[in-house]
Amino acid sequence: MKITIMDTTLRDGEQTSGVSFTGAEKLNMAKLLLEDLKVDRIEIASARVSEGEFKGAKMIFSWAREHGYNEKVEVLGFVDGDISLKWIKDAGGKVINLLTKGSLKHCQVQLRKTPEEHISDIKGVLKIAQDMGIRVNIYFEDWSNGMRHSPEYMYQMLDSLQHENIDRYMLPDTLGILNHEETYNFCLDMRSRYPKLNFDFHAHNDYDLATANVFSALKAGITGIHTTINGLGERAGNVPLSSVIGVVKDHFNYDMSVREDKLYLVSKFIESFSGIRIPANKPLIGENVFTQTSGIHADGDQKDNLYFNDLLPERFGRKREYALGKMSGKASIIKNLEELGIELSKEEMKMVTERVIELGDKKETVSKEDLPYIISDVLKSEKVNQFIKIKNYSLSVAKGLRSMATLSVEIDCKVYEETASGDGQYDAFMKALWKIYDKLQKKHPVLVDYFVSIPPGGKTDALVECMITWDYNGRIIKTRGLDSDQTVAAIKGTVKMLNIIEEII
Secondary structure, eight states: OBOEEEEOTTTTGGGSTTOOOOHHHHHHHHHIIIIISOOSEEEEEETTSOHHHHHHHHHHHHHHHHHTOGGGEEEEEESSTTHHHHHHHHHTOOEEEEEEEOSHHIIIIISOOOHHHHHHHHHHHHHHHHHHTOEEEEEEETHHHHHHHOHHHHHHHHHHHTTSSOSOEEEEOTTOOOOHHHHHHHHHHHHHHOTTSOEEEEOBOTTSOHHHHHHHHHHTTOOEEEEBGGGOOSTTOBOBHHHHHHIIIIISOOBOOOOGGGHHHHHHHHHHHHOOOOOTTOTTTSTTTTEEOOHHHHHHHHHHOTTOOSOOGGGGTOOOEEOBSTTOOHHHHHHHHHHHTOOOOHHHHHHHHHHHHHHHHTTOOBOGGGHHHHHHHHHOOSSSOOOEEEEEEEEEEETTEEEEEEEEEEETTEEEEEEEEESSHHHHHHHHHHHHHHHTTOOOOEEEEEEEEOOTTOOTTOOEEEEEEEEETTEEEEEEEEESSHHHHHHHHHHHHHHHHHHHO
């Protein structure tokens, strides 16, 4: 069976509190979703919202027409005669997702209409849409409450609309109230009563049951699922595409058009656009989900991949890692040393393992890139050399003036000095450093991410941990610095990175 995905990140996902995409961001996300990730359809806007929404939709439709995606781009519209339809047509759209009422209470209280009046209004919109050449899918808003409290109303709606020119009938759990048993029973009821209709299921996550409810909808025979990237959406959000992929492919063995190897890339882009960080333990896309922490697990993987499951990181453009800390054993350290190309004797391994566990007990974060420094510190080993040392530096900041940095750097036993200005002390420091690198014709890496954290409590003298991600010739290097001063912490992490690159080259 083929399961189709309608991604509504650009419409429902934008309802996340504090999230508002620009037209250019929406266009780029539409390209990522349709061209890179290969979702089947996207919902990009609500009709009549604002002039900015209209302009953004128009940009997307213009691009979609040129690249053959126009039929895959949809807009939510309302039962308002021809108003929403004209908005969509003027923007360049071809598909309306018509928002109707899926519960008797919504129909009577919000619309103040009888079911018969509402159905008549819907049919009027359907007739106009057909005349305008616009295809129609239909949402039954509050369908889950409708099935709980007024199922006869839903049957009346579908009995009246089942022979109309409607492509897909969309069943939203608008308030995220369902559990997996209700979802199965309600969806099976729809499929059994109306076997010729195409149904989509739209899950919200208020009870943290969105993925379980998608599982039940698929089990009941639903063939279309609505998702958002990273679970964006109002309140607790919508079901994340990342969670749906594993359910569809691994639990049902159904087909999808989605390129799962592009999932992480697209998720990170939309994390950047939305400003909403992906939780570290988010399935498939979280920073830690392919990291083994237990030394026992690393040992099992080393012997015969005993702790692997079907969610292999390579499927999703990721890589398996082995965390270093108080839970580490020899196998975890060996796995990380193999990537660094470092070999240790049995006795050396024992000493390094003890040091890693000691640091972990102090709640220190130990990274793969920290290992050479731990080895050097513990063993006084010549395996790792500090080719680059910051001898001295002076940083200044003044109101209304650019920050200044002067630094003295020792590279291969020679000392170099430079001064530069920048937008902040760290920026000035880096510009002075890169001046020296440019004189020596040394390639410098690209800063990918810069993240600062302090312990809870917010004390002014708290230690600052600065985590910096660099890209050097396609290789991702993460380093950390720890200090009571944020800039100094960043400098410490930078020096680590410079020496790691010297080891690489």
